[in-house]
Amino acid sequence: MSLSLLLKLLILPFYLLLPFSLDGTETVQLWYLPFLIWTGLILVNALAEYLRSRR
Amino acid sequence: MDFSWQLLISVSLGYLLLLFLTAYCAERGWIPQNLARHPLVYILALGVYCSAFAYYGSVGLAYHLGYGYLALYLGLAIALVFSAIILRPIHDLSRSYQLASLADLFAFRYRSRWVGFLTTLGVVLAMLPMLALQIQAITDTITLLDPNTMAWPLALLICLILLAFSILFGARDIAPTEKHRGLMFALAFESLFKLVAFLIIGGVAALEVFGSWQGITQWSTLALNPQFQTPPLQPVQWFSLLLMFVSAPLVLPHLFQLLFRETSNLSRLRMASWAMPIYLLLMALPVMPILWAGQSLGSTTSPEYFSLSLGLLLDKPWVTWLAYLGGLSAAAGITVLASISMASMAMNHLVLPFYKPSFSADVYRWLLWVRRLLIGVVIGLSYALYLLLNQVQNLTSLGITAFTGLLQLLPGILGLLFWAGANRKGFVSGLTLGLLIWASSLAIPMLAESLSFGNQLRMGFALEADHWSLTTLVSLGINALAFVLVSLFTRTSKEEKDAAHTCVITSVDRRHRLPLKARNVSEFIETLSRPLGRIMAEREVKRALKTLGFPLGEYRPYALRRLRDTIEANLSGLMGPSVAQALVARYLPYEQSERAERDDIYFFEQRLDGYHHQLTGMAAELDRLRRHHRETLYNLPIGVCSLASDGEILLWNRVMADMTGIIEAEAIGARLDSLPANWYDLLDSFLKGQSNKLTVEQPNADGRGKRWFSLHRSAQVQRRDEPLEGTVILLEDETEHKLLESELVHSERLASIGRLAAGVAHEIGNPITGIDCLAQDLKYVSDPAEQQLIADQIREQAGRVTKIVRSLVNFAHAGQGDGKTDHQPYPLRQVVQDAIDLLSLSRDAQRVIFINEVADDLTVLCEAQRLSQVFINLLGNARDASPDGEVIRIQAEAEVESAIVEVIDRGTGIPADVIDHIFDPFFTTKEVGKGTGLGLFLAYTIVEEHYGHMAVDSPAFAAEGIGTRFTIRLPLHRLLPEVTP
Structure with a gap:
């Protein structure tokens, strides 16, 4: 399995559970947390695409 | 500020005119090419996904499902993350087979017009x-801003403008490869x-309502207040939504058009996989602040229109204008593109399979025009549904209903890609079961509800009691189950299996x-003229x-x-795969053959070459090995040609091309009998x-001199499950070798003369002595x-000398120089006698008797x-x-088409351990200096040059x-037995 696919598979659970990222915090003060996580996921995906393009 | 409907409609028309101008300028090339064709244009055009459903509806979704609204954005983002596998x-x-829509794709894969x-x-x-929904969003906002508006005429006007836009920029040409650059830019x-409007x-919302970032945080803490708290998102709701939106790029006709038809550049698709999620993130980001701002300001409008009411409540008309135009923009984009793509789909699968146009006219x-008409029909039906729905349903209900219906296509797509x-x-x-469940539980109740209730804006049935997620999962589950079970227990046709491979x-x-x-291009045109007419047949064949x-x-x-294949693909782009397949199968049929079907090896190799960048792991290693062997074969310093049993050339390597002067592109896939006559004769014989x-020897192409080729062949290796087929031919240029060999023959001849010299001197000496006396x-x-x-008597003796000298000279010079051969009919007895005469000059001649x-x-x-040298x-x-x-006997007799000559001696014989080597060059059993080891080798070679064969028995x-x-x-x-030298 290529590293790019591995990275994509690794970030998939984060995508799937993103709206539940505030569950358990009992607060919505970190309302922007899902967007921060999403930004991180976009960066990882961009890295995976970069690796794929180099192959 | 008061918003009158007249002003609103004027501004709307102005904005749509601006879109017109943008598209027109891009279409005419007035916008710099590096801007108009910039990859960012493609990425931004994909933003058409964020229709009014996303622009307004996502705030409503957030109101009901909290962060569940992110499914709308994350679904597409996930699909794009795995674009290499899914998209x-x-x-x-779609590029290879000119498939313009999902219906085309399904009709191509499942080989049925009914599927399409x-x-x-x-x-x-x-x-x-x-x-x-899009039409309703526009009229809802106008109604909201000016309650005295007559909604339906305004909706009709907007629909007509969008229809004109769609026809002008989306249906200008019928070519399957048509790109809508103007439309894309718009x-x-x-x-x-x-996007900019929504972000602003x-x-x-963040700055004016909450004052600062901290203000939002404080409000979000207050949002825990049950009055404003959204119900917790249930996993079943989340995953139902996610399923709908993950499948969006495949099932939404306008996204299919953008992703698979409007660009042939794969790098753009790759770029979209990381750039488009950024767009989606930016579109998702303002949703919660807008929702909270609306709640904070106590907006009485539906949450879906909080973005619009924000400006009203803050008394900032420009915010309202921005929100309104952003919504208009979002609604217009999808309406135009979806109507174009749906019209194309409808023409290929609802019209052409059932109505054959007259091909005598300009088809x-x-x-x-039929496509333009269908665009009108699609927009007309949308408008009719809008009227029937009577603005009762909220945007979210309409959107979820639409996506649940489209989701029923997902099992078919998964089957197409993976099974x-x-x-x-x-x-x-x-699909039938899934659509029936969807229609009975969502679509029909929604319509019934709209027809029963009055003109009011309220959250519809769908989001209440979680009815929609149950319907989504049940309909999809039953759909998938029926798909799998029926596929397992019914027969799959051969055409479907072939398409599955593709x-x-x-x-x-x-x-x-x-x-x-x-058999040739002319026959293609002739046969296609019958269904398509001469002009279209010629045009399609030439285009292919x-x-x-x-x-x-x-x-x-x-x-x-x-x-x-290309004609079929092009016709598929024009008329859909069902019609194209039927037409091509009927008018360009294959010959019925008893032979087992063989893979088209060259095509197969080309496909593999096209895929090799996608391979990873062991598959990539195997492919590297395959290419290594292929390169080795291709670069062998010997000509290699692989032939199928029907004479089709499957392989033609570099040296073969160099030797024959026939390049690989001309030879591969041709039949042997279509090669130039000299090569066909050589290989065929x-x-x-x-x-x-x-x-064999072959005249040079320029007519000067000759070349020698050595041909070898072997049957193809039999594969486990397939019968033996074809032949591999190796072609070796032996010209240099032959010229060297000719030199060797001449040297050997001279050596023979040297060995004869003493005898010759004796033979000449006797008559000279006689002449002297x-x-x-x-x-x-x-x-x-x-x-x-x-x-x-003197003359007789001189004649004897002359004869000896002449035979020696003849012998010494025969075949010398450029290696040219001149085969003439010659009596075999005379050849043998010439050899005996020459040998009789030797001093040892008297020891044995030649008969x-x-x-x-x-x-x-x-x-x-x-031959006498032999x-x-x-x-x-x-x-x-x-x-x-x-006694040494030379006997000969005719046997069918051959002469069998035997040279029999009663000598010591040849030892068994050396008999296999006697024809090898430089192999001799004689003492050093008495033999060169070339005699029998040359004899064997000369016999082969005469298309003969030599064997030994001792x-x-x-x-x-x-x-x-x-x-x-x-x-x-x-043929000419009477001809003698």
């Missing part, structure tokens, strides 16, 4: 609520506009090498030839098969012969009669001097091996254990 194969398929029909019906039924513009509104024009066993019966069963991502498109009935880069005179079977090895006698003879007698028993009537086509060598060896006074007299028998088989010359 890339469909991109390749059902898919189109499902997509149209599911998309109508989505398009009605879509990018509107996507950018709505989000910013206004392109007919197709174009070769899926068949049309399973697909039709599953579509399933773990398979490679494997075509069969079947002969076509049409241009795509493939083939000439008009193309005749190679491989090229004709590709031409057929070799294939028809019995021998697996042959050396006669000349002395002449002084003393006065009688004229006696003088005459002596003179005659020439070759019949007079045997004539061979030969170069006499070279007998000189054989007889010389026989003499050396024979005891004094022994001992010849088995009982006595002595003697050697050389047997030479030479082709007889029977």
